[in-house]
Amino acid sequence: MLKSTENSGSQVSIHFEDTSIAFKHKSDRDLLLSYLIFLLTKHPFLVKFLSRAAKLSLSVGLPVKPLIKATVFRQFCGGETRREYQKVVKQLGRAGIGAILDYSVEGGGHEAGFEETKNAVLQTVQQAGSDENIPCACMKMTGIVAEFLLEKKTAGEILSKKDELAWKRLEQRLTDICQLAAERDTPIYIDAEESWIQGVVDELAEEMMLTFNKKRAIVFTTLQMYRTDRVDYFKGLVQKARRENFMLVVKIVRGAYMEQERERARQRGFPSPIHPDKAASDRAFDEILCLYMNHMDVVEICVGTHNETSCRLLTNLMTARGIPNDHPHICFSQLYGMSDHISYKLADAGYNVTKYLPFGPVASTLPYLARRAEENTAIAGQMSKELEIIVREQRRRRAVV
Numbered sequence: 001m002l003k004s005t006e007n008s009g010s011q012v013s014i015h016f017e018d019t020s021i022a023f024k025h026k027s028d029r030d031l032l033l034s035y036l037i038f039l040l041t042k043h044p045f046l047v048k049f050l051s052r053a054a055k056l057s058l059s060v061g062l063p064v065k066p067l068i069k070a071t072v073f074r075q076f077c078g079g080e081t082r083r084e085y086q087k088v089v090k091q092l093g094r095a096g097i098g099a100i101l102d103y104s105v106e107g108g109g110h111e112a113g114f115e116e117t118k119n120a121v122l123q124t125v126q127q128a129g130s131d132e133n134i135p136c137a138c139m140k141m142t143g144i145v146a147e148f149l150l151e152k153k154t155a156g157e158i159l160s161k162k163d164e165l166a167w168k169r170l171e172q173r174l175t176d177i178c179q180l181a182a183e184r185d186t187p188i189y190i191d192a193e194e195s196w197i198q199g200v201v202d203e204l205a206e207e208m209m210l211t212f213n214k215k216r217a218i219v220f221t222t223l224q225m226y227r228t229d230r231v232d233y234f235k236g237l238v239q240k241a242r243r244e245n246f247m248l249v250v251k252i253v254r255g256a257y258m259e260q261e262r263e264r265a266r267q268r269g270f271p272s273p274i275h276p277d278k279a280a281s282d283r284a285f286d287e288i289l290c291l292y293m294n295h296m297d298v299v300e301i302c303v304g305t306h307n308e309t310s311c312r313l314l315t316n317l318m319t320a321r322g323i324p325n326d327h328p329h330i331c332f333s334q335l336y337g338m339s340d341h342i343s344y345k346l347a348d349a350g351y352n353v354t355k356y357l358p359f360g361p362v363a364s365t366l367p368y369l370a371r372r373a374e375e376n377t378a379i380a381g382q383m384s385k386e387l388e389i390i391v392r393e394q395r396r397r398r399a400v401v
Contacts, residue, residue, distance in 0.1 A: 014315045014349055016308050019393035021348050022341035025091060028397065031390060034337075037075050038386040051370035058363045069362050072369055076337040077104070078357040082127075085359045088336070093133030096347040097355055100138050100189065100333065101127065104358035104368035109146055111169070117143040118173045120360075121188075122180055129184030135354060136187035136220075139177060141201045145170035150197035174204060178219055182212045187249065189302070192222040194257050195273045196264065206237075210246050217249040217300045224255035225285040226274040234288055241298050248295075251302040251333070252288050254281050282307070289314050293321060300329040302354070306339040306385075311346065325350040341389050 057064040078085030089099045103120040121139045128134040181188040205221035212218040241248035265272040275281045331352040347353040
């Protein structure tokens with residue numbers, strides 16, 4: 001994992017109030033653009049309306065691409081091409097922050113699209129293996145196989161011969177990706193999905209960990225802590241890792257599909273699989289952090305959160321146990337374009353930090369951007385927090401002029 005060149009191993013109490021560190025890479029114009037984007041995303045109706053309008057405009061050939069690329073795409077994506085996103089990778093690297101390249105083009109629901117996504121992921125693995133600023137790669141299972149097939153397998157349905165062949169192609173794609181990651185000594189994150197397809201994603205991730213994590217941490221699985229069963233699942237994974245002698249590597253996140261999960265449970269008349277409120281999700285997330293400290297010999301963790309309290313909790317746990325800031329088994333991660341006050345401060349203090357960096361053609365990544373914007377509007381207080389921090393930095397700059 002990438003390490004900051006400053007304060008490595010120092011044991012200091014972490015605070016996130018210093019906006020000068022978070023935004024020193026941004027001009028006044030960049031800061032204003034971020035402010036306007038986050039102001040917009042506070043309003044769910046506007047987000048949904050503008051997302052649909054942008055998709056329609058692009059589909060009929062209206063010249064809106066330059067506007068999208070100069071605004072929301074620039075805020076949350078690294079670029080369309082390797083040449084474009086490499087500039088962002090280098091900028092993050094100068095601050096001691098690694099980039100996790102995320103090919104954010106939807107698979108398209110057909111085999112050609114799944115192959116294209118697989119090849120793009122393989123390319124990011126290749127690049128990560130040769131660039132110190134790109135410590136790992138990531139993928140979504142729905143990028144390399146049809147979602148309905150994952151749902152069938154999770155539900156235990158019998159597959160047709162056609163579906164069986166499609167499933168074998170998925171297994172081969174996944175194996176190809178993980179095999180190359182192992183050869184390049186590059187960790188690969190398998191992102192989480194909705195609960196009704198996550199069951200088989202968990203199984204596949206466990207199979208890959210059992211195969212490729214015998215000697216070192218290669219395959220990461222992801223736990224969404226808004227789900228009520230994830231603490232117990234983590235405990236079971238730890239026991240399995242010890243019993244079957246492999247390195248358990250997990251990324252923990254709060255979760256991104258709250259509205260879909262609750263609505264589906266309501267429609268089908270079964271209990272919601274997620275916690276009733278944010279406070280319960282927060283408790284589960286922080287419980288995992290505390291549990292993890294007793295299993296560092298067999299578990300590596302990536303803490304994917306924009307929550308200051310959880311970040312501070314983990315740094316305090318590390319300090320209390322004398323664990324150096326840059327311990328290779330612990331990494332913090334945030335989305336590119338969000339929570340820079342957390343990412344840059346942690347990196348400045350010597351912790352391992354990464355940013356998820358989406359890339360791809362503007363038109364093809366628009367579904368990702370729209371989904372991300374809608375998810376963010378559902379996170380209570382997140383957009384207000386982003387705005388508050390930007391305003392604080394704007395005031396600081398005016399005061400020093």
